[in-house]
Amino acid sequence: MSKTRIVILGAGYGGMITSKRLGKLLKAGEADVTLINKHDYHYLTTELHKTAAGTEPDSKIALPITQFIDQEKVTFKKGTVSSIDYSGNKVLLEGGEKVNYDYLVVSLGFHVSTFGIPGIKEHAFEVRSFRSSKTIYHHIQRQFALYKEDEDPSRLTFVVAGAGFTGVEVVGELVVKLPELAEEYNIPFDKVRIVNVEAAPTILPGSADAAVDYASRILDKRGVEVKTSTKVLECKEDNIITDNGDLPSRTLIWTCGVQGHHLFEGTGIETVQGRAVVDEYLRIPTLKNVFCIGDNSYFKTGEKTPLPPTAQVALQQAPVCGDNIVGTIRGTELRKFEYHHKGSVASLSEHYGVGEVGGALLKGKIAAAMKKVIGYRYLFFLGGPSLMLKHFFGGGTSLAKVAAKQQG
CATH class of the missing domain: 3.50.50.100 (FAD/NAD(P)-binding domain)
Incomplete structure (x- = not known):
């Protein structure tokens, strides 16, 4: 029987911490995890203002991805996502390569809104x-x-x-x-x-x-x-x-201003300003095997306003996302996501x-x-x-x- 295939799109805060969480929770041979990112480095989004002004060296902002993941459980693939076939459970990369998945995490970051x-x-x-x-x-x-x-x-x-x-x-x-x-x-x-x-x-x-x-x-x-x-x-x-x-x-x-990712356009997935609406377990409701976190997700608690696309939100969602993927694989109870604002x-x-x-x-x-x-x-x-x-x-x-x- 083939192993469960988990694909994570994006190596921002959400993608990196989800990868590390899965590396910690999964047993040897339990699943194949692939982290796909456009570049082979992870950058500190909350420090980019220093890069823009030249007040911090590159080596303190951009960090090599493979140094921070468990490479025995997580495989890094450098590539740019061009589209997602949600019905066929496939991610299409620029150049034509297809990556199959059983579970998908979309955490690709924001696009700038020009209004x-x-x-x-x-x-x-x-x-x-x-x-x-x-x-x-x-x-x-x-x-x-x-x-x-x-x-x-x-x-x-x-x-x-x-x-x-x-x-x-x-x-x-x-x-x-x-x-x-x-x-x-x-x-x-x-x-x-x-x-x-x-x-x-x-x-x-x-x-x-x-x-x-x-x-x-x-x-x-x-x-x-x-x-x-x-x-x-x-x-x-x-x-x-x-x-x-x-x-x-x-x-x-x-x-x-920022907005969500274009990969949801024309897919039938419910979005608000390009961000996919997710349920209490951080899944896209119509696609129980697709999780969405960070800037790409639109999460509301009751009648309150949606959570903003911030690093703090992504960092709190990522461990819950990792737990729920493993829980789904093992058939155990899933965790509801609860956000706790710690200040800014x-x-x-x-x-x-x-x-x-x-x-x-x-x-x-x-x-x-x-x-x-x-x-x-x-x-x-x-x-x-x-x-x-x-x-x-x-x-x-x-x-x-x-x-x-x-x-x-």
Whole structure:
């Protein structure tokens, strides 16, 4: 009798932790597990703002997948998913290869939502992946170099659209890095503008007033031009049009919204904004052998609003997903997923942060330290004490070959 085939799509937070959970729970020879990912590295999504600004080395953001999975129980396959045949239980990869499954986990991450705004897709930059974030930093460096040739002020105006957690974190890192680049290229820093545009009336929409006030004061103190109640109407190559005036700029970093994956389109699966609706066991209701977690899933508790597409949600869903796959195989009782919000913290640079943990407001150095603790906690789950200590002492994980592939 052939072994049960489990296929996991995506090596983000959800996919990696599900893989590790299955590696721990499955008995030798009980199932074949295949983890499929576009790249051979796992990147820390919650740290991509540092990659975008160039404030953290690649080796601390992108980590080789095979170092963190039990390769006796989990096989890694590098490939890009082009479609899924849900009725035939097959995943089709680019190039024509087909991978059969008995149980499938869809955890492919988000797509950026442009809301149909002209020029965003063509001219804006996305904090979406390691490669897209790395592209931002290369572009910023190039703008400093070109300014030395033509002194076009639009080259040194850096605009971040969106002042949620990701947008504010990108701004915080730019505040640190851009003065260094100005000094490197011998350009007076007063020539540089950092602008944060937000459609809502305040930055960090939905956060406590005290958190908003603190973050606003820090950004203002550090020279950031914050433009709230301002919508981007169009993005051109050298100009950003808003309903509050034009911003001559060649750099728009877009952090305004995400949506689910296109693989659910036209399949008959119920979706909301591209995210597949899942049941209490994290399964797609009409497909009891297909689980969906992280950014790809739409999970509601009672009449409450759906859970947001965050790392915290994915990290809580992944162990339950792994348990339920094993429970289904063995015919044991499944676990209902229950989400427990533990708080959120945004970094405003190495030494500043703001957020709420356990109902308590954190700000300043304490919040910045808590942000690091949260990151170290995940690294501990992923790779144990050795990985956590490498990052704590600044060593990271060597990825010279991987990093070399990501240029541009």
